[in-house]
Amino acid sequence: MTVPAGAPSPGWRAWVLLAPLLAWVGIFVVAPAALLLVYSFCDRDELGRVVFDFSTAAYARVLDPIYLGIFARSLGYATATTVLCLVIGFPVAWWIARTPASARGRWLLLVMVPFWTSFLVRTYAWIMILKQEGLLNAVLHSLAPGTPPLELLYTPTAVMIGLVYAYLPFMILPIYGSAEKLDGSLIEAAHDLGAGPLRVFSSVIIPLTLPGIAAGALLVFVPSIAMFAITDLMGGAKVPLLGNVIQNQFLQARDWPFGSALGVVFMALFALSYWILVRFQDRGEAGKR
Amino acid sequence: MLNSIMPPATAPKRRPTSGTVVVERGLRAWTLAVLAFLYLPIAVLVVYSFNASRLNVSWQGFTLDWYRQLAVNAPLKQAAWNSLVVALATTVLSIVIGTGGAWLLHRHRFPASRLIQTLVALPMVMPEILLGISLLVLFATAGVPLGFTTVIIGHVTFSFPFVLVAVQARLRGMDPALEEAALDLGATPWRAFRLVILPYLRPAIAAGGLMAFTLSWDELIVTFFTADAASATLPLRIFGLAKVGLNPMINALSALFVLATVAFVIFSARLRRDAAANPLPP
Amino acid sequence: MKTKRLLALAAGLLAGLAPAGAAELNLFGWSEYVPQNVIEAFTKETGVKVNFETYASNEELIAKLVAGGGRYDLVQPSDYAAEVMIRQKLLAPLDAAKLGNRRNLLPEFRGRPHDPEDRFTVPYMSGTVGIVINTDKVKTPVRSYRDVFDARFANRIVVLNDNREIVSWALYSLGMPVNKIDAAALAKARPVIAEWVKRVKVFDSDSPKTPLLNGDVDLGIVWSGEAALLWKQDRKFQYVIPAEGAHQFIDVLAIPANAKNKDSAHRFIDFILRPGISKLISAAFPYTNPNAEARKLLSPEELANPASYPKGGKLETFRDIGKAAADIDRLVTDLKSAK
Numbered sequence: 001m002t003v004p005a006g007a008p009s010p011g012w013r014a015w016v017l018l019a020p021l022l023a024w025v026g027i028f029v030v031a032p033a034a035l036l037l038v039y040s041f042c043d044r045d046e047l048g049r050v051v052f053d054f055s056t057a058a059y060a061r062v063l064d065p066i067y068l069g070i071f072a073r074s075l076g077y078a079t080a081t082t083v084l085c086l087v088i089g090f091p092v093a094w095w096i097a098r099t100p101a102s103a104r105g106r107w108l109l110l111v112m113v114p115f116w117t118s119f120l121v122r123t124y125a126w127i128m129i130l131k132q133e134g135l136l137n138a139v140l141h142s143l144a145p146g147t148p149p150l151e152l153l154y155t156p157t158a159v160m161i162g163l164v165y166a167y168l169p170f171m172i173l174p175i176y177g178s179a180e181k182l183d184g185s186l187i188e189a190a191h192d193l194g195a196g197p198l199r200v201f202s203s204v205i206i207p208l209t210l211p212g213i214a215a216g217a218l219l220v221f222v223p224s225i226a227m228f229a230i231t232d233l234m235g236g237a238k239v240p241l242l243g244n245v246i247q248n249q250f251l252q253a254r255d256w257p258f259g260s261a262l263g264v265v266f267m268a269l270f271a272l273s274y275w276i277l278v279r280f281q282d283r284g285e286a287g288k289r
Numbered sequence: 290m291l292n293s294i295m296p297p298a299t300a301p302k303r304r305p306t307s308g309t310v311v312v313e314r315g316l317r318a319w320t321l322a323v324l325a326f327l328y329l330p331i332a333v334l335v336v337y338s339f340n341a342s343r344l345n346v347s348w349q350g351f352t353l354d355w356y357r358q359l360a361v362n363a364p365l366k367q368a369a370w371n372s373l374v375v376a377l378a379t380t381v382l383s384i385v386i387g388t389g390g391a392w393l394l395h396r397h398r399f400p401a402s403r404l405i406q407t408l409v410a411l412p413m414v415m416p417e418i419l420l421g422i423s424l425l426v427l428f429a430t431a432g433v434p435l436g437f438t439t440v441i442i443g444h445v446t447f448s449f450p451f452v453l454v455a456v457q458a459r460l461r462g463m464d465p466a467l468e469e470a471a472l473d474l475g476a477t478p479w480r481a482f483r484l485v486i487l488p489y490l491r492p493a494i495a496a497g498g499l500m501a502f503t504l505s506w507d508e509l510i511v512t513f514f515t516a517d518a519a520s521a522t523l524p525l526r527i528f529g530l531a532k533v534g535l536n537p538m539i540n541a542l543s544a545l546f547v548l549a550t551v552a553f554v555i556f557s558a559r560l561r562r563d564a565a566a567n568p569l570p571p
Numbered sequence: 572m573k574t575k576r577l578l579a580l581a582a583g584l585l586a587g588l589a590p591a592g593a594a595e596l597n598l599f600g601w602s603e604y605v606p607q608n609v610i611e612a613f614t615k616e617t618g619v620k621v622n623f624e625t626y627a628s629n630e631e632l633i634a635k636l637v638a639g640g641g642r643y644d645l646v647q648p649s650d651y652a653a654e655v656m657i658r659q660k661l662l663a664p665l666d667a668a669k670l671g672n673r674r675n676l677l678p679e680f681r682g683r684p685h686d687p688e689d690r691f692t693v694p695y696m697s698g699t700v701g702i703v704i705n706t707d708k709v710k711t712p713v714r715s716y717r718d719v720f721d722a723r724f725a726n727r728i729v730v731l732n733d734n735r736e737i738v739s740w741a742l743y744s745l746g747m748p749v750n751k752i753d754a755a756a757l758a759k760a761r762p763v764i765a766e767w768v769k770r771v772k773v774f775d776s777d778s779p780k781t782p783l784l785n786g787d788v789d790l791g792i793v794w795s796g797e798a799a800l801l802w803k804q805d806r807k808f809q810y811v812i813p814a815e816g817a818h819q820f821i822d823v824l825a826i827p828a829n830a831k832n833k834d835s836a837h838r839f840i841d842f843i844l845r846p847g848i849s850k851l852i853s854a855a856f857p858y859t860n861p862n863a864e865a866r867k868l869l870s871p872e873e874l875a876n877p878a879s880y881p882k883g884g885k886l887e888t889f890r891d892i893g894k895a896a897a898d899i900d901r902l903v904t905d906l907k908s909a910k
Contacts, residue, residue, distance in 0.1 A: 009397075009398065009400075010393075010397035010398065010399055014393060014396075014397045014399075017389065017393055018390070018393045018394075018397075018399065020386070020389075021386055021389065021390040021393070021409070022405070024386060024445075024446070024449075025405070025408050025409055027427075028412075028424065028427075028442060028443075028446045029408060029409075029411055029412055029446060030408060031423075031427055032415075032419075032420060032423030032424055032426075032427055033411065033415070033423070035423045035426060035427065036419055036423055044894070046893040046894060047655060047658055047659050047891075047893065048633075048637075048655070048893070048894075048896070049637065049659065066901070066904060066905045066908060069908055070904070070908055073908075088323060089323070091316050091319045091320065092319065092320045092323050094316065095316040095317060095319070095320045096320070097492075098313075098316075102561055103558070104492070105495060106554045106557065106558055107320075108495065108496070108499060109499070109550065109554050110324060110551070110554060111324070111327065112499045112502075112503055113547055113550045113551060113554075114327045114328055114330070114331045114547070115503045115506075115507065116502075116503065116506055116507075116546055116547065116550065117331060117334065117543035117544075117546060117547055118507065118523065118524065118527050118539055118542075118543050119507045119509075119524070120524075120527055120528065120530075120535060120539070121334050121527075121535065121539050121540055121543050122330050122331070122334065122543075123330075124334075124535060124781070125330035125331070125333040125334040125337070126330050127781065127785070128330075128333050128337070129329065129330060129333060131782075131785045131786070131787055132785070132786055132787050133785065133786050134785075135333065153787060154772055154773050154782075154787065165326070165327070165330075168323070168327070169499075169500070169503065170451075170500060173455065173496035173497075173499060173500055174454065174455045174458055174493075174496055176492065176496055177455045177456075177458060177459055177492050177493035177494075177495070177496035177497065178455075178458040178459050178461075178462060178493065180459075180492035180493075191309075197312065208462065211457075211458035211459070211461040211462050212458050212459075214458065215454045215455055215457070215458035218410075218413075218454060219413070219451055219454060219455075219500070222410075222413050222414045223413060223414070225414075226414070226416040226417075232732070232774075232775075236771075236772055236773035236774055236775070236782075237732045237773070237774035237775060238771070238772075238773075238774060238907060239907065239908065240904050240907050240908055242416075243416055244904075245904060246416050246418060246419065247416075247418050248734075248900050248904070249897075249900070250418050250419075250422060250630075250634055251418075251628065251630030251631060251634060252630050252733075252734060252735070252896060252900060253896050253897040253899075253900035253901075254630070254633070254896055254897070255896075255897040255900075256422075258897070259418075259419070260419070263415070263416055263419040266414070266416070267411060267414055267415060270410075270411075270414040271407050271411065274406075274407050274410055275403060275404075275407050278403050278406055278407070279403065281461075282403075344780070344784065344800070344804055347784075362607075364607070364623070422634065422638050425635065425638040425639060425640045426638050426639060428639075428640075429638060429639025429640060430639070434642075435640060435641060513626065513631065513635070514634075514635055514638065514640060515640075516624075517622075517624065517641065518597060518598075518622030518623060518624040519622065521624060521625070525624075525625060526602065526625060527602075528602060528625075528627045530602050530603055535778075
């Protein structure tokens with residue numbers, strides 16, 4: 001946060017304005033999280049109901065190597081998705097930010113509109129494209145008749161395609177939101193000072209769009225860790241990820257304490273990392289002044 | 290380190306070098322390729338909305354049946370309307386809460402501000418089933434009946450952090466001189482915010498709003514636990530349908546939505562061009 | 572523009588807060604499992620407005636009810652889920668006097684283990700879990716679970732994404748009981764499942780017919796309803812009840828204990844037990860119809876569907892297994908991750 005140096009403590013007016021946000025977070029975020037925390041220390045009875053007897057059994061299970069491995073795999077997919085979305089999406093966000101102002105809104109809409117269709121229909125359309133007798137293989141066959149058909153569906157490749165597809169807009173939009181102000185004359189000035197395009201990119205463009213890149217990375221990485229629907233539909237549900245496991249605990253396994261414990265650990269890890277990240281950013285910004 | 294200020298209107302125009310033209314063309318080609326990637330499954334689903342086969346697997350002839358069936362299917366239309374209402378309400382509320390929150394946290398040094406920031410980002414990371422079930426237990430304990438209100442509350446809770454993060458990113462790059470200048474010129478903090486900061490934030494607000502709308506529109510799990518029959522959204526109605534084969538009516542519905550929005554985009558572009566070409570006489 | 576949105580929001584909120592009408596029925600069921608034309612016929616005849624809410628799995632139904640949600644008058648669990656709900660005292664006893672049409676049901680569907688005295692539930696539709704084969708691609712006979720997971724079918728198999736089902740098939744193939752699941756049983760099943768899991772290409776409980784129709788897999792173990800739809804689409808898809816034994820499920824209608832419109836609920840149950848109405852349900856969902864009178868109205872083609880009305884086989888319903896469900900989940904998750 002870039003609080004102006006020497007800013008006084010917020011007056012009562014600022015507190016009043018912040019109050020609705022705090023209330024919302026308190027009631028609809030903290031309270032539910034606290035409930036989950038309570039559940040995670042409970043036990044369950046034969047019928048799968050939560051029993052309010054203190055027990056740390058759920059947390060002991062979280063440390064089981066199976067689940068640690070699943071968590072690591074989820075992190076892997078999330079990282080790969082974020083990196084790919086960044087590489088693919090950054091140029092798009094950059095280009096839209098440089099189009100004439102009147103057109104930008106429309107380009108953004110065009111990016112978003114595919115996601116105003118139903119997720120299931122979209123995913124089944126992808127299955128139609130990637131299946132063995134699907135569109136992709138048909139096109140491939142007509143271009144290069146000899147090659148055997150690609151078996152993309154129900155593989156990690158298909159999962160990656162699905163993940164990148166689903167999260168691309170959440171990388172493009174924040175980068176656009178931050179890059180939009182970038183003055184073209186700054187780039188030209190850098191050119192005039194003799195910088196080559198690579199230098200311009202690394203010394204001017206990247207640092208100035210860094211907040212947007214960080215935001216995009218956050219908005220893609222974090223939600224994608226708990227993603228499971230795409231791996232289920234396009235990956236054949238062969239590899240359980242964190243989202244599947246948590247889902248199962250509340251549905252089929254009827255082990256709410258364990259599901260809550262997994263959730264609590266996951267959220268706590270995130271909170272810790274985010275806290276550290278915010279600290280870094282604050283220190284970085286303070287150093288700039 | 291170069292710091293960016295509101296671009297001066299009188300930046301000298303320079304002729305683009307051949308290098309920059311190549312880069313521009315390359316970027317445009319890349320963007321169009323990415324858009325093609327994004328619209329590929331959409332094209333497929335639109336085509337299949339005309340497929341004369343209930344089990345949407347292979348092409349079996351052209352038909353408008355699904356559109357006809359959609360026109361008289363009251364539950365689906367109601368669900369689509371509900372989704373729209375919920376998504377719009379969610380977007381508006383998320384923008385208000387997200388933008389306001391980002392600005393306040395940026396502008397003032399609140400005690401435990403880092404804690405607040407972390408808590409505010411938490412709903413993004415909460416798996417949907419956890420949020421859904423815990424909200425339901427909350428509502429049930431408090432005796433709040435399920436309906437539009439509870440659904441919108443759930444949606445806003447996981448949507449507003451997206452707006453907040455997007456707006457925060459834009460604020461991070463903002464020159465504090467912007468607000469100081471406005472205040473020096475005699476504006477109250479509220480006027481400075483409304484007339485200087487808010488316009489500056491508009492691209493981030495637009496980005497955040499689009500994200501919030503999209504998240505709300507297609508959300509299933511939190512909605513399942515917080516909705517009742519009257520407030521059932523489209524994803525709720527659709528999800529179990531895979532069991533008997535996704536009805537191509539859903540393709541038709543999705544196709545209509547896409548075509549309507551794309552038509553709107555093209556139409557509004559044409560309107561603007563006409564208005565620019567033929568300005569109304571003073 | 573902003574005013575319009577505010578108005579829409581206000582309208583939405585008001586709609587959600589509107590008081591309930593005179594005669595209503597809050598139905599919570601599988602998406603489309605109750606066909607629209609049946610609901611409309613009911614409303615037309617009785618004037619009762621039906622509010623249809625949907626879920627996609629038994630587990631979601633239980634989760635929502637246990638978390639305290641909803642005021643439902645009628646729910647549609649499967650037998651084992653109904654058993655859980657009966658034991659958790661979530662269901663209301665039925666008033667036999669209002670359900671005269673129950674006599675239409677075949678005797679084999681009455682007095683089932685989940686509800687031995689039929690006090691809380693009425694059968695809706697039934698089905699099995701069995702083997703479906705694309706006879707164009709699979710020329711050798713496949714009759715048992717072991718046959719399905721043969722090495723030559725590796726990476727051409729689809730199975731349900733249901734951990735309990737998978738464990739049960741392993742237990743069936745070992746000749747062990749499927750309703751008594753303890754650590755010893757799971758230890759025996761483990762190596763069998765470990766090998767099977769490696770050969771599966773797709774796990775899918777929602778629409779396993781998709782990869783079969785797409786030609787991405789050649790055979791699998793699926794719900795009979797899916798197999799019936801496949802057979803209707805193309806006769807090359809044959810359905811077989813596994814020789815070692817198979818799971819038979821019965822989906823039932825039941826009234827939650829806190830239902831407000833119990834009378835409407837009873838009327839609805841009695842309504843769908845009419846042969847003419849039950850026939851409509853069969854037309855929409857080719858599962859096994861438990862209604863003897865309705866079966867007399869079905870077409871020969873419907874009755875010939877090997878998945879809808881399979882011949883023979885040792886059929887068994889699942890009982891609730893309590894905490895073992897978590898152990899099963901852990902086992903299969905472990906084996907799937909090991910790939």
